[in-house]
Amino acid sequence: MISVALTGGIGSGKSTVAQIFAELGAFVVDADAIARLVVMPGGAAFAGVVERFGPGVVSVDGNIDRKALADIVFADAQARRDLESLTHPAIAAEIARRVAAAPPSCCATVLEIPLLTEITGASIRPQAVVVVDAPEEVVLERLAASRQMTRSEAIARIEAQASREQRIAIADFVIDNSSSLSHLGEQVERVWERLLNLESAP
Ligand code: ATP
Secondary structure, three states: OEEEEEEEOOOOOHHHHHHHHHHHOOEEEEHHHHHHHHOOOOOOOHHHHHHHHOHHHEOOOOOEOHHHHHHHHHHOHHHHHHHHHHHHHHHHHHHHHHHHOOOOOOOEEEEEOOOOOOOOOOOOOOOEEEEEEOOHHHHHHHHHHHOOOOHHHHHHHHHHOOOHHHHHHOOOEEEEOOOOHHHHHHHHHHHHHHHHHHHHOO
């Protein structure tokens, strides 16, 4: 079974591509969903986050107030590193657990992981990295249409992430998502075939 990491900037089309891979037969693991899970009450990183950042990051319903926490860590690099050192080990352990639970009949696991470029040195060692790439202006238009995010919020998120060039530098395959969904689908199918060939290569 080949292990693939799927990454890309905010709104580049990772989830759309992951869905197509799933339809082609991949076992998809969503690192973002796991990142949310570990900071839920009872999650492996919840208590540590509350201890480090204080009760101000817990909302009245007892969950982490993601907006309050994001405001702190986007403004303070040390706070961001502290949050990462609390959450990354828990996220990596849960990813490993899920990947190990992939059905034996499955030919590829695809880990959808937005921050792969930013967390180099982590314990994620895929056999192939697939990067979804789209021009900033296209991403901003799609995010404006699909999310409750202002243009300036979206730009701030883009600027806090790795650049397109940094992502492409770690890619084995780049999927261009600058145009239609059908063009996207054709490319994903081609990459899928090549991934399966990698698996059968000696
Ligand atoms: P995030 O970083 O926020 O998790 P993402 O990288 O997973 O986003 P998607 O959610 O797949 O990106 O795509 C962002 C939005 O753009 C969605 O509404 C999706 O339906 C739309 N979209 C993606 N690709 C295309 C395309 N080729 N044409 C039109 N709309 C698209």
